[in-house]
Amino acid sequence: FDPDLLQDLCVADTSKGIKVNGFPCKEDTNITASDFFFAGLATPAVVNNSIGFAATQANVDSVPGLNTLGISLNRVEYSPNGGLVPPHTHPRATEIIFILEGELDVGFITTANKLISKTIKKGEVFVFPVGLLHYQQNNKDKPASAIVAFNSQLPGILVVAPALFSSSPAIDNDVLGRTFQIGTDKVGEIKSRFAPS
Ligand code: GLV
Numbered sequence: 001f002d003p004d005l006l007q008d009l010c011v012a013d014t015s016k017g018i019k020v021n022g023f024p025c026k027e028d029t030n031i032t033a034s035d036f037f038f039a040g041l042a043t044p045a046v047v048n049n050s051i052g053f054a055a056t057q058a059n060v061d062s063v064p065g066l067n068t069l070g071i072s073l074n075r076v077e078y079s080p081n082g083g084l085v086p087p088h089t090h091p092r093a094t095e096i097i098f099i100l101e102g103e104l105d106v107g108f109i110t111t112a113n114k115l116i117s118k119t120i121k122k123g124e125v126f127v128f129p130v131g132l133l134h135y136q137q138n139n140k141d142k143p144a145s146a147i148v149a150f151n152s153q154l155p156g157i158l159v160v161a162p163a164l165f166s167s168s169p170a171i172d173n174d175v176l177g178r179t180f181q182i183g184t185d186k187v188g189e190i191k192s193r194f195a196p197s
């Protein structure tokens, strides 16, 4: 999904703070194997939030050699009894998930507002098309774990609830009240549950 590259490789040079469509390339003489290496997915991330998930990202921010290559990978852990990756979208990538351990209830919503959902287990794969809202939940009593791959070096993530209820600056309560057809007092109550970003 990312644009095609015009050279063998282009290790991200993030030292100058310059962005093109992606990052400028490091000089060839400075390139080493470590630019293409990341050990961060070897161990499961620790889930330390009440929503019940933790993700480690192997994208261009952690693996500079991914710059211009149009691919990246996450490892995700889900707590037992409801651990949730809440509804979100990746503006720049399709996602494919492979279950390492456990079982997940997953789904995405099309632009026709149709929910496509399924329970998937260890060794199985599911696809979330680019831009569409999706989620995963672990409804079993054991932890679950997955690898997810993206056809972007930096897919981006927009999580719906915090985007709406803890943006900075905040969205007007009246906008959210009309959107969800609830009173502004209820909007304030929901906002108070999300830490300000
Ligand atoms: C799961 O959907 C993820 O994007 O990590």
Ligand code: MN
Residues within 6 Å of the ligand: 088, 090, 095, 128, 134
């Ligand atoms: Mn996702």
